[in-house]
Amino acid sequence: MALQPPPTLTDGVVVLRELREDDRAVVLATMGDELVHTWLNMPARPRDADFDALLRAVRQGRTTGDRIDYAVTEAGLDVALGAVIASRRARDNYEVAYLAGAAGRGRGLMTRGVRLLCEWLFRAGIGRLEVRTHPENEPSQRLAERAGFRREGVERKSIWLHGRRQDAIVWSLLPDDPR
Numbered sequence: 001m002a003l004q005p006p007p008t009l010t011d012g013v014v015v016l017r018e019l020r021e022d023d024r025a026v027v028l029a030t031m032g033d034e035l036v037h038t039w040l041n042m043p044a045r046p047r048d049a050d051f052d053a054l055l056r057a058v059r060q061g062r063t064t065g066d067r068i069d070y071a072v073t074e075a076g077l078d079v080a081l082g083a084v085i086a087s088r089r090a091r092d093n094y095e096v097a098y099l100a101g102a103a104g105r106g107r108g109l110m111t112r113g114v115r116l117l118c119e120w121l122f123r124a125g126i127g128r129l130e131v132r133t134h135p136e137n138e139p140s141q142r143l144a145e146r147a148g149f150r151r152e153g154v155e156r157k158s159i160w161l162h163g164r165r166q167d168a169i170v171w172s173l174l175p176d177d178p179r
Contacts, residue, residue, distance in 0.1 A: 002065040003124050009070070014112040016070035016084060019058050023071055023080045024051050030082070030101035039137050040099060041161060061087070072104060072113040079103075084113045086121055086129075093128040094121055098143065105139075114147040115179070122175045132159060132168040144171045148179035 009016040019027070030036055031046035043050050061067025066088045071080035081104030086094045096117065100110050118129055131149050133140040145151075149171035157165035173179075 003068065003121075003126075004065070005062065005068045005070075005120065005124075009116045009120055010075060011112055011116055013075055014109050014116060015073045015075050015078075016113055016116055017073060017078075018062075019055060019069055019071050019080070019083070021055070024048070026080050026101065027051055027054065030080075030099065033101050035105075036099050036101065039134055039140065039161070068117070070113070070117060072098075072100070072109060074109065082110050082113070084110070084117045086117055089130065091128075092126065093130060094126050095130045095132065097131070098140075108146075111143055111146045114143065118147065118173060127175065129173045131171040131173075133171065134159070134161065135167055135169055141169065141171075147173070148177055149173045150177065 007018050028046045028048075028051055031042045031050060036042055037044070057067070058069040061069065068086045070084050072082040072084060073080055082098065082100030085097045087097070089095050096114060098110050098114055104110060121129060129149075131144045132155070133144060135154065141151075150173070152170045152172055155168045155170055157167060159166050159168045
């Protein structure tokens with residue numbers, strides 16, 4: 001199933017929009033954020049080449065429908081505070097991921113962004129969404145719960161984090177799950 005996501009999604013509070021060249025500085029700062037770096041495989045010292053590679057991956061994923069990236073912004077303020085991403089996995093399931101810089105954390109904006117993306121994916125016909133969190137990443141687990149995801153269990157050594165295999169908690173959301 002080839003998805004064709006709209007350029008923007010909004011609930012009136014949060015706007016999800018495509019990543020742009022003028023997001024370079026804020027994205028590089030977010031990549032270098034200590035908390036983001038702890039839980040995601042980001043370069044230790046992000047450079048312009050890292051942003052260029054990300055922008056190419058985003059554009060290619062959108063073209064193929066295998067990956068959908070949105071910058072998360074507040075309505076009326078067109079500054080990227082974080083990102084929500086959906087990547088196609090086996091059996092046409094999609095895995096949802098999210099990250100936020102310091103300005104985007106603790107205000108419920110990322111939860112709203114994840115919900116917006118999930119609702120669009122369900123309307124597009126996707127039957128199962130998944131999130132994987134590191135067992136020690138409690139803020140990410142709380143966000144998954146607030147977005148309606150249900151904890152399914154632990155996948156042993158299923159993700160790579162900083163060059164080492166790590167366990168992951170698997171969360172799922174189905175179209176008919178209460179949210």
